Amino acid sequence: MTSILDTPSETGRFGDYGGIFVPEILVPAVEELLAAYREAQRDPAFQAELDQLLHTYVGRPTPLTFANRLTDELCGPRIYLKREDLCHTGAHKINNTIGQILLARRMGKTRIIAETGAGQHGVATATVCAKFGLECIVYMGAEDIERQNLNVLRMRLLGAEVRPATSGSQTLKDATNEAIRDWVTNVEDTFYIIGSVVGPHPYPMLVRDFHRVIGRETREQLQKAEGRGPDALVACVGGGSNAMGLFYPFLGDEGVAMYGVEAAGEGLDGRHAATLTLGSPGILHGAMSYLLQDEDGQIELAHSVSAGLDYPGVGPEHAFLKDVGRVTYVSATDDEALEGVKLLSRTEGIIPALETAHAIAYLPKLAKTMTPDQIVVLNCSGRGDKDMGTISRYI
Amino acid sequence: MESRITTRIRQTVAAGYKAMGIFITSGFPNPDVTLEILNAIDAGGADFIELGMPFSDPLAEGLPIQQSSERALAAGASMKTTMEAALRFRAGSDTPLLLMGYLNPVIRFGVSNFFQTAASCGVDGVILPDLPPSERPLVAGAAESAGVDVIQLIAPNTSDERIRLVDDVSSGFVYAVSITGLTGTGHGQSGAVNQYLRKARTLVTHNPLLVGFGISSHEDAMRLSEHTDGFIVGSAVIRKVDALYGDSSLTSAERAAALSRFVRDLKQGSSQA
Ligand SMILES: Cc1ncc(COP(=O)(O)O)c(C=O)c1O
Numbered sequence: 001m002t003s004i005l006d007t008p009s010e011t012g013r014f015g016d017y018g019g020i021f022v023p024e025i026l027v028p029a030v031e032e033l034l035a036a037y038r039e040a041q042r043d044p045a046f047q048a049e050l051d052q053l054l055h056t057y058v059g060r061p062t063p064l065t066f067a068n069r070l071t072d073e074l075c076g077p078r079i080y081l082k083r084e085d086l087c088h089t090g091a092h093k094i095n096n097t098i099g100q101i102l103l104a105r106r107m108g109k110t111r112i113i114a115e116t117g118a119g120q121h122g123v124a125t126a127t128v129c130a131k132f133g134l135e136c137i138v139y140m141g142a143e144d145i146e147r148q149n150l151n152v153l154r155m156r157l158l159g160a161e162v163r164p165a166t167s168g169s170q171t172l173k174d175a176t177n178e179a180i181r182d183w184v185t186n187v188e189d190t191f192y193i194i195g196s197v198v199g200p201h202p203y204p205m206l207v208r209d210f211h212r213v214i215g216r217e218t219r220e221q222l223q224k225a226e227g228r229g230p231d232a233l234v235a236c237v238g239g240g241s242n243a244m245g246l247f248y249p250f251l252g253d254e255g256v257a258m259y260g261v262e263a264a265g266e267g268l269d270g271r272h273a274a275t276l277t278l279g280s281p282g283i284l285h286g287a288m289s290y291l292l293q294d295e296d297g298q299i300e301l302a303h304s305v306s307a308g309l310d311y312p313g314v315g316p317e318h319a320f321l322k323d324v325g326r327v328t329y330v331s332a333t334d335d336e337a338l339e340g341v342k343l344l345s346r347t348e349g350i351i352p353a354l355e356t357a358h359a360i361a362y363l364p365k366l367a368k369t370m371t372p373d374q375i376v377v378l379n380c381s382g383r384g385d386k387d388m389g390t391i392s393r394y395i
Numbered sequence: 396m397e398s399r400i401t402t403r404i405r406q407t408v409a410a411g412y413k414a415m416g417i418f419i420t421s422g423f424p425n426p427d428v429t430l431e432i433l434n435a436i437d438a439g440g441a442d443f444i445e446l447g448m449p450f451s452d453p454l455a456e457g458l459p460i461q462q463s464s465e466r467a468l469a470a471g472a473s474m475k476t477t478m479e480a481a482l483r484f485r486a487g488s489d490t491p492l493l494l495m496g497y498l499n500p501v502i503r504f505g506v507s508n509f510f511q512t513a514a515s516c517g518v519d520g521v522i523l524p525d526l527p528p529s530e531r532p533l534v535a536g537a538a539e540s541a542g543v544d545v546i547q548l549i550a551p552n553t554s555d556e557r558i559r560l561v562d563d564v565s566s567g568f569v570y571a572v573s574i575t576g577l578t579g580t581g582h583g584q585s586g587a588v589n590q591y592l593r594k595a596r597t598l599v600t601h602n603p604l605l606v607g608f609g610i611s612s613h614e615d616a617m618r619l620s621e622h623t624d625g626f627i628v629g630s631a632v633i634r635k636v637d638a639l640y641g642d643s644s645l646t647s648a649e650r651a652a653a654l655s656r657f658v659r660d661l662k663q664g665s666s667q668a
Contacts, residue, residue: 021525022527024548173452295503297501298468
C-alpha cells in the first residue's frame with residue numbers, strides 16, 4: 001500500500017483514489033500542467049516569486065492566535081487559531097490561486113476560468129487575474145449567486161465575468177461541470193484554476209502543495225509559542241483544501257490527531273453534504289473519491305447552509321486518509337455551525353466564515369475528550385463578512 | 396475474433412458506404428418509448444446504435460444531450476431500464492448495439508457485473524468518455540471476459556503518439572471527436588478538421604475510424620467522413636426525437652416512420668429517400 005506521505009503515485013493515485021478520469025481532449029492539458037508544475041518545482045525563481053507574493057500581497061505568514069477566552073469557555077485543551085481569515089481576500093483560497101496563476105503564466109495561457117461555491121475561490125481567482133492582467137471567467141451556481149451576492153459584486157469589481165450555472169442543483173457541483181465544459185471547449189488558451197483539492201491529477205496534489213504553507217507555518221509558530229507541536233488539528237472539509245493545507249505537513253507526526261469536519265446540513269438523516277461520513281466511492285469531476293450518490297450512481301444534491309461546503313464530492317486524498325484511518329471525519333449541522341459563528345464571535349472577536357464555523361462547532365465536543373495540557377489548532381479558513389446575509393436571517 | 400461492431404463497419408465499407416452510428420439517450424423522452432425509438436433507428440438503416448446511459452453530470456456534453464439525460468432521469472430511466480431496452484432490442488435485431496455513458500453509474504453497478512449484464516443483454520461495446528487509455532485497466536479485464544468492446548476516443552489536440560496508443564488499446568473502432576468542444580457544437584474552420592482526420596487515418600491502423608460530434612446532416616456526414624470509415628450522429632437525433640415526441644398530433648407509427656426517414660436521409664441524403 002502507498003505510504004500516506006508518498007502520495008500521489010505517478011499516475012495520480014492516493015491508494016485507490018484520484019486518477020485522471022477526463023475526456024481525451026483534456027488529457028494533453030493535464031499532462032502539460034503536470035510537466036509545467038514539475039519544472040516550476042525545480043525552478044528556484046518560481047518559488048522565490050511565489051514566496052514574495054505570499055508575503056507582500058497575500059500577507060503571509062498569517063498569525064497563529066491563542067484563543068484564550070474560547071479555551072477558558074470550553075475547559076479543555078489550549079486552542080490556537082490559524083488565521084487564514086487574515087489572508088488578502090479573506091480566506092485561504094488565495095494561497096492556491098496565486099500558485100496556479102504563476103503556472104498559467106509560465107504555460108502562456110491567457111484566459112483563466114474557475115468555479116466557485118461561496119464565491120471565495122472566485123474572488124481569490126478574480127483577484128490574482130486582476131493582479132496579473134489576465135481575462136477571468138467564474139462559473140457560479142445560480143443559487144449561490146443569490147446567497148453570496150457580496151462576493152459576486154466583488155468579482156465583478158475585480159473585472160471578472162461571473163457566469164451563472166443554471167443546470168442541476170445550481171450550486172458548486174454544477175458550476176464545476178460548466179467550468180470543465182468551458183475547459184473542453186477552450187483548452188488551447190485556457191487555464192482552469194480549480195478551487196480545492198479535487199479534480200483530475202495533478203490538481204489534488206498541486207492545490208495541496210500550494211496550501212501546505214498553512215501547516216508549515218503552524219508548526220513553526222507553535223514551536224515558538226509553546227515549544228512543542230500540536231496534539232490535534234481541526235479543519236472544515238468541503239473539497240478539503242484548507243484541511244489538506246493544515247494536515248499535510250503533520251501527517252507523519254503520529255501523535256497528532258486530525259479531525260475533518262463536514263457539513264451535516266439539516267442533519268445526517270436529512271439533506272446534507274457529509275460526503276466522507278455517508279458517501280461511497282465513485283468518480284466525479286475527473287477523480288475517484290467518495291461521493292453522494294444514489295443506488296444507480298447518479299450524483300445526489302448536497303445541502304449545506306454554507307455554500308463553500310455544499311458539494312457532493314471531496315478530494316481523493318481525504319478519501320484515502322479516511323480509509324487508512326489517519327484522519328477522523330466528523331460532521332456539524334447547519335444549526336451547530338451557526339452556533340459556532342456566535343461562539344467564536346463572542347469569545348474571540350472573530351466572525352468566521354460559515355464554512356469555518358463547522359470546524360468551530362466540533363470544538364466543544366473535542367474539548368471534552370482532551371486535557372488542559374494539550375494543544376489543538378483550528379484552521380480559521382475564512383472570515384464571515386460574506387455570510388452576514390445568511391447569518392442575520394438565523395440570528 | 397473480430398467483434399460484431401468491427402465486422403459490421405468493415406462490411407459496410409466494403410460495400411462502398413460509410414458506416415453510420417446513431418446515438419440516442421436511453422429513456423428519452425421516457426423509458427416506455429426507448430424500444431420503439433431503437434427499432435425506428437434500426438429500420439432507418441443505422442449500422443450500429445449507441446444507447447446513452449443517462450447521467451446526472453455529463454461533462455463532455457452540450458445542451459441537447461445534457462437535457463435529454465436530465466429528462467430521461469426525471470422520467471424514471473435507470474441502468475435497469477437501459478439494460479432491459481437493450482435486451483428487448485436484441486431479441487428482434489442483430490444490429491450492433493453500444494452503451495455510451497459516464498463511469499460513475501458503471502462503477503456503482505459494479506464493473507464486472509456491468510459488463511456481464513451488458514453482454515447478456517446483447518450489448519457489443521461501450522464508449523466511456525471519461526475513461527482515457529491510462530485508466531482503461533479499471534474496466535479492461537471485465538470487458539474482455541464479457542466479450543464487450545471498449546471504444547477509445549481521439550480529439551484534434553491528441554498527439555500522433557497518443558493516437559497510436561489509442562489505436563493499440565481500443566477495440567471495436569476508434570472514435571475521432573471532430574472538434575475540441577462538446578457534443579452538439581457546430582464546426583468552424585473545416586480545413587483543420589479535414590487535416591486532423593486525414594492524419595488520424597494514417598495513424599489508426601488496427602481499428603476502423605469513425606468521426607462524431609457536430610454532425611447534423613448527410614452533407615456534414617459526407618464531408619467529415621471523407622477520411623474515415625464512417626460517422627456518428629447524436630445531438631441532431633435527440634433534437635429530432637424531441638420534436639417528434641413533442642408533437643402530440645402524431646401517432647407512434649407516424650413518429651417511427653419519420654424517425655426512420657430522418658436516419659435514412661442522414662445516411663443516403665434526402666434526394667434518394
Ligand atoms: C472560508 C472557506 N473555508 C472553507 C471552504 C471549503 O473549501 P475547502 O474544503 O477546499 O477548504 C471554503 C470554500 O469556499 C471557504 O470559503
